[in-house]
Amino acid sequence: MDGPAIAPRDAALSIRGLRKAFGGQPVYSGFDLDVRRGDILAIFGPNGCGKSTLINMAAGLLPVDGGTILYDGRDVRDVRVGYVFQNYREALFPWLRAADNIRYPLRRMGLPKREIEARLDRLKAEFRVRFDLARYPYELSGGQQQLVSVMRALAVEPEVLFLDEPFSALDFETTLDLRALLQDVLKRLGVTTLLVSHDLEESIALADRLLMLTRRPTTVADDLAVRLAWPRGSATLSEPDFVALKRRCLAVFEAAVAGRPVAA
Template sequence: MSISVQGISKNFKGRRKGESDNQVLKDVSFEIEEGQFVCLLGPSGCGKTTTLTIVAGFQKPTEGIIEVNGNVVTKPGPDRAFMFQNYALFPWLKVGENIEYPMKKMKVPKEERKKKLKELLEMAQLTKYENYYIHEISGGMKQRVALLRALACDPKVLLMDEPLGAVDFQMRQLLQRQLEDILGQKKTTSLMVTHDVDESVYLSDRVIVMSRDHGKILEDLKIDLPRPRDRTNPQYHAYVDQLTEILKSALSGGVYTQEDKDIMEFIQGVESAKKPAGDTAGATA
């Protein structure tokens, strides 16, 4: 299924007396083709999650429309699954029951449910954990369970809000490979929010960079590399560098939040790694 974001704006009402509205998005448009993986990248507060939740149908745009496969989105639907950063798994249910939950809600017959569950558990190498409770499995496994639950009803569109934000570096790379593998097999159209430049290059067919200027799109970059992506390919690094430069310009309006600080540290790390030995001058960003 394709996604078409057409001229969306979003205003949030001021909460205090006399406080003006906050126009987070203004006339934001982009298209995602069926089966594409697109990342939304940008500084904290630029409206990435707001865009994602409007596509999900959790909230309405003030102006503009979203179409999924040509149908205007007015509310959440089973064609679009949403994956949250904090997993949002049910601790009172076992792994298998968590994955089965959306199928039960959709009244999928028991036999079909069990067959699907088996298939999903095998795909993510979690078969032997089917009867474990959520607190009995690791963070990386929780993430995979959350992904399987999101995929249980075969959504045509998967929307993810920093789904790998809570796991460590090594597990993150492993999950990126699995995510790519699973979504590649299913040809799911995917839109993911991240602030990790490397992750966006590793996973995406396209990376859309938003700015704090009402979500204005600074860049819509096609990542033209074979899959699975090879992190040692010089072209891979060229994309990381290009996006890093664009992010730097997105932050030129100021560093306000911890996420901004993290991004700046990343940018400075990249720059100092590029400097010849002996050059100790700091990055100029």
């Protein structure tokens, strides 16, 4: 493992002794993880290894059976988090216009109207939004809807952003565009991000650090720093460093799931 050692004060998120079981089947039994402030951590692993379970517990959407998940010593309820769901169609509120979807968490925070509008304008500029946010989500393309989801998650200026396979429902071209836009904004704003992905290439391309998980009960198969230069465009994907990293990850992945058939 060449995962960087993280001093406690640099950690945005610390998980200690995490335990979780479904129907008596342990998924996590004593899992530890520290995430450095400002890092994009990609979590990659075989189907059913509990990638989404991990971030759902971290986001406070799923109770833990044991252990602690702390944000600089605080519980998730006292922390601003953003969450982007895989299925944007079921995550946005279709009865609200796109702009009102983005305003929603800000209204929940009780921000004054002027501050809400200022943040909305800032986000529009950050993401260079050219489509009409006065439309309803279902009037937008899939990529635009997921972009609205991302803006809604970032509107609260989260201390940690969770992305649960944010591109898996999008076509390839849209994925490339949105991925480039997202890495640009996340790096510029320095948002601590946990990205769950089942796409190895995407995980490497977007991450500062890649966590590879094994089958259940889940442990860390490998934890490696991704030291490729930013910004990472499509050219990055064919650079020797990238290719070498991907080859190593594939070997780790195959070892991690060895002995069991890999689900399609």
